[in-house]
Amino acid sequence: MNNWNKQIADMLADGTVALVIGYEEGSTPQKTRPLFCHDAVAAERLVMDGRCTHNLAVYLTKKELLPAEGRIGVVATVNVLKSALQLMQENQIPEGRFLLMAVGPEGKLTELPDAESLRQYIAAHPLPDNPEVAALIEKIDAMSREERWAYWQECLSKCVKCYACRAACPLCYCTRCIVEDNRPQWILPWASTLPNIEWQINRVMHMAGRCTGCGACYAACPLHLPIHLLTKKLTQEINREFGTERPAKGNVLSTFSPDDKENFIH
Amino acid sequence: MKNYQIKHSDLDGWLEKIIAAGRRVIAPVTEEGHTDFRPIHSPAEVAADDQVQTIQSAKQAAFPKAETLFSYRKEGTAVSLDQPAPESYLQTVVWRARPCDAAGFTPLSAIFNWDYKDNLYNARLARTTLVAFSCQQADAYCFCTSVGGGPGEKKGCDILVTKLPSGKALVEVCTEKGEALAALAPGLFSEANAVADDSPLFAEKQSALAQLPARFSKEDIRRHLAEAFDSPVWREQSERCLGCGACAFVCPTCACFDIQEDPHGSHGRRIRCWDSCAFALFTQHTSGHNPRPSQATRWRQRILHKFSYMPERLDATGCTGCGRCSRACPVDMNLLEHLTSIAQK
Incomplete structure (x- = not known):
């Protein structure tokens, strides 16, 4: 298990977050898919690499999927962060309800707890035009x-x-x-x-x-x-x-x- | 029905005769790297026979995504109705469908003839000839053999073509419609023996087919589903589901439709169009109540309808194992994986 998987497993185990949304291996080696982790065991399945392209921010406004209490962690790509910030700017998700996290190249987990930290991270990680x-x-x-x-x-x-x-x-x-x-x-x-x-x-x-x-x-x-x-x-x-x-x-x-x-x- | 042989190199010549006979021909066409059924006018337009599946199924030949049920006109107090004449539907050939496409018309026909006999569907199907080609390859999403089908299965086909290693193709004619198509190019065919279970031809056909061991049985699934209505499995499996209609619209057996109005003052049309049980609006009542209020309940409906309710009520399974839903799903909802986990519970 990667160090960041362990960190997230710990957060789920100690109740820092009630749910973590991230990515797991998909049906074929070429793809990953969204994963909802409700416990520390599921956190072992989390992956983060260039194949992770789904925009997980789509789940942040689906109330039926989210626990009523507690924070929700999201292992996010820059695209997910951009959409989450936009949702905050449109008053669709409250700051603080979600703990957005980015995984750096060395497997370092960066916590982005509010809109300002999101803005700074996005500005520091510009995505190239396709x-x-x-x-x-x-x-x-x-x-x-x-x-x-x-x-x-x-x-x-x-x-x-x-x-x-x-x-x-x-x-x-x-x-x-x-x-x-x-x-x-x-x-x-x-x-x-x-x-x-x-x-x-x-x-x-x-x-x-x-x-x-x-x-x-x-x-x-x-x-x-x-x-x-x-x-x-x-x-x-x-x-x-x-x-x-x-x-x-x-x-x-x-x-x-x-x-x-x-x-x-x- | 007869069996024939035709050289691989003569298949295009046969297709040319079919096109020349004035049939509307729908075949796999590759555009921008993606292969789907499109109307074609020449064999050259047909995609190379190296892909497992088209994106969409062949159901559109008999059940188009939108069709006029009738049109109406009001003049004074008089109302006149105009229904499309079934004779006006084009004679259609679906070229190089797969056995799982052909199998899809059995459950579709069961649905469209359950109590009311759907004239439009039946008329379109009566004018459709399915030329299926046996599968020489399968991918990670295919599971026809788990739901009663197979890479060389004839059920539902008008003709089944199997390309043999010898350079010849075995042409198994299954219906009168199929025979009429073979009769368009008599010079290209030679008669072949029956494909009895112990014949060399049977062995040769088997050697040309994709190998796809069954992963579960329909009976296993049905037995587990009988106890599963309140299972947490529906929520677990459907958490990532986005609630779009991609799975239903590419499915060869999904038949749900909506009836819509195209009004233009004193005249208009009533239209039937595809709908999906994945949409919240599908079961939304006027009162605001929704009996399937979450994606988990809608996912449950999709599985129970196909693998429990349809076998019970229509003696048909609502799945041919083609895997299209799994390939089309934006979030990799893999039906084979989900069914296997249900069968193993």
């Missing part, structure tokens, strides 16, 4: 409006509306999603090209300025549709219009500042 994603966005940007429309029609015609993209996203936490509203029926609920496009437009608009770019939506899509390009592109647009700084509470499109350039503020 060149494949950038290249795909450039390719689509270079298309004519008609070609682009044809590209997304062809792509999204395949969508079966399983909503794995929604289910895997830590920031898709609404208890009643717009696709489930039927008075009025904002979005046609069956899977065909136009309703599929309507769904993705709504999804990415709701993500604008909030998406942390983890790619969980794309990783979850059973059909491997490149829907993360939409959120990534919208993040680029938000950065261009509003800068890359994000407010400490709320988010770009739901907050205002007296310094905003729009004249209706004044």
Whole structure:
């Protein structure tokens, strides 16, 4: 057992945390999967390496899975930390309820107990841009409006509306999603090209300025549709219009500042 | 029914004849490294025969993800209804399905003919010919042999093709629909013997099939499930489940659907579309009460429906062991692993 596994086993044994969410070996050697550790024995199964790509922050707003009392530990990747911080900024999870932990290259466990420590850790561990994603966005940007429309029609015609993209996203936490509203029926609920496009437009608009770019939506899509390009592109647009700084509470499109350039503020 | 032999190199020629005969042909196609069923217009579009599975099952041939049940128009006080004519459904060939795809139509047909006979499903299936190819490889998610199937199983197939090491392929015709397809290219086939259990041809077929020992039996699972309704196993297994519909939508036997309205003032359509028991909304009552209030209860429903309720009520198992749900699951919910652990409890 690694030293950090032992540390986490001890935390579970002495009641520092009531539950730890992390990763374990998956069905094939190529993959890992989320693991809920309720006791010290289960902590032996925890792993952390480059295969750990699920965004565990998705579980932090699922009350049915979390013990009512006690702190909950999360063995987190940088992407999980970014989403957890965003959830705190949107008042979805209280600071202190979760003990986020990062595992360093030497197996050193770093505890990140509050939003400020998360901010510092994330700033010190910037994630490289994915060149494949950038290249795909450039390719689509270079298309004519008609070609682009044809590209997304062809792509999204395949969508079966399983909503794995929604289910895997830590920031898709609404208890009643717009696709489930039927008075009025904002979005046609069956899977065909136009309703599929309507769904993705709504999804990415709701993500604008909030998406942390983890790619969980794309990783979850059973059909491997490149829907993360939409959120990534919208993040680029938000950065261009509003800068890359994000407010400490709320988010770009739901907050205002007296310094905003729009004249209706004044 | 007859058996034939055809050279491996003539399979494309046969497919060409099928396409030329005006059938809609759905076959595995590889795009960006991922293989799924798509309509094709030439044998060249078909993916190389080196992958275990397509992402989705072949069920869409008879049970599409969305279809019009009827359309309506209101003029004054008169309402006219227009139902799609089954004759308008295209004659479809599913090329290079797998035996587990073919097996899926048995439980699907049981569901769609349980009490009400579903004309749309039945009409589409009557116009669908399944050309399955025996599996020469299996992966970590396959378990057909644990649920009564096999890599060379004919049940549900119209034709089963097994590529033999000799360079020939054994073509086992199982239905009239299958015979009609073979008849499109008579010059390419030569008659073969029956595949009796002790014949050299049987041995040759067996030698060409993936080896997949059974891990449990349907009966084991059913016996354990009879006592398992209140077991903690459902919560343990489903903790990581995200509650999406990926498993249900790629499944060859999941048949749950929703009925939706596409209204446009005085005219519109009523539509049937795929739904999933993994969604909370699936059982949400108007009152706000939900009889399956947690993902654990929804996961339990998925397993009990397939392995307990369907065998009991329909004499069919709601699983062909294809493993698609496990491959598609974003959080690696591995059905084989979960069932094995239930069978060993």
